[in-house]
Amino acid sequence: MELAWICAQQVAVLFLLIGAGALGVKMGWLKAEGRQMLSSLLVNLVVPAMIVNSYRMEFSMEILRNLLAAFGLSVLAILMGTALTLLLTARQKDSRTPIFRFACVFSNAAYMGFPLISALFGAEGLLYASAYVTVFNILLWTMGYGMVSGSNSPKAIARSLLHTPVLYAMVVGLSIYLLQIPVPSLIAQPLELLGGMNTPLSMLITGILIASGDLGSILRDKHIWKLAGVRMLLIPAVCLAAFAVLGLLRFGMSAQVVLLLECCPAAAITSVFAVQFGHDEHFAAGSVVLTTLLSILILPLCALVLTALM
Template structure:
């Protein structure tokens, strides 16, 4: 990790993401793509590209020091995710309203896969992606347990189907496969490894194009003046990253491990927020506003977060 260039690289990477978002936006406005394209792109990303990227991150030589860092990453990831959930619950404990559950979900869960993974890959390469994959394991466990419990008004169904849903998640299966390959140092032939690498490289452009399509197909003006929207964004973009930074500082979780965990927690609201709003009948405009506006704000907040991470060392 070149710490002297951390802020500059983060700013450059976020700017490139913004240009890709703009490309998706203009493609819809120019009628090169339609609103339905995001469904197909999202399915491709979640079910094929992200798993390929996760497996690709494990295709490196075994290093005892990295293995030790994986354990540190697991502890830090679980801790900051639970801290984020607690902050979301405490900050809304006195608030009521039909959309409170989706607001809590948006506060708790970041867009770590869509925006965080490309950023970590650009900053830290394969080793950083290993740590990001560990974070993603705990992230997915929490999102399909506590996350679904937050938004599902009849959570019994979620509880019954929880194990099945987890097993079906390609990202979690990819983590399991990747760990076996890494810990067992199983050689992967070039004819297999190279297509995996090429698929992994699609993550950044595809995920940003999806965000651009969402912006182009969303009517955000009615929700921009909403206090609850800005309150949720404040918690997601400032309070939770600050708490994560403080936790890593107090526990001595520095270096690449601390940087990866903090930056992933500093990402904007999860893109899944909009999907769950539709599925569980919350305000779709509010959910889209949370995702889009927090994504736009991350152009400023992620480089600032990188600056603080660099100070932590």
């Protein structure tokens, strides 16, 4: 129950921050168009800084084993979500299918997940979350990119991966951790300050997104509700059941972190890809908005279930 209570409190804090972003748009203090610039700042600078900073801890074989387990569990969870989504949409041939599949498979781990993991598990939890996000980004810019772009060009995919700062942050962070490289305070302090921006910045972006969406039309769209059901309920439930049956819950915090990240809403980049590749951007934005709103209730419930099982 303690984990669920902490999660509920943290979600309430995040909800207030989301409200601040939405209020800023309604009052004219923030521009809806500004979310792209803020998202770029978050993904390219803030999250990498936070990942590098999370690796600044004393070496432990137990933590290293759990980190490796987090990599394996992350691959398994995302691929299970992919297989389930493809199975459910095998006969779905309409123009919304690429976005539907992408939004179901890829969660908003960096925006909604990292703040929660930080509050619930601290620096060690962020370490395991960084493993998930590394796997997530590799699959997003290969399999996910192919889903929405229709392109399987190795050159285009390689170019996308090489322009992903999170992967470089993971390499730097792992080097610092495995080799126990001391980080001077002159560098450590900016990393901490930048990493500390993750929670407020990501929630403000979410608030801007919600405020700029048409909630009425979103709530009336049955396809968005179907997507939300798959993303927020079905995939996490299947992953949890598979982890339990396979005995993977024994990995403790690593398993909890991966499962909570799988409970997160649809990735915010869904809307960006919809615009970039000419898909239904209103459907994409609506999917992100609705799943984000539902996560305010679902994430604490997921934490409650995990607490009962573990």
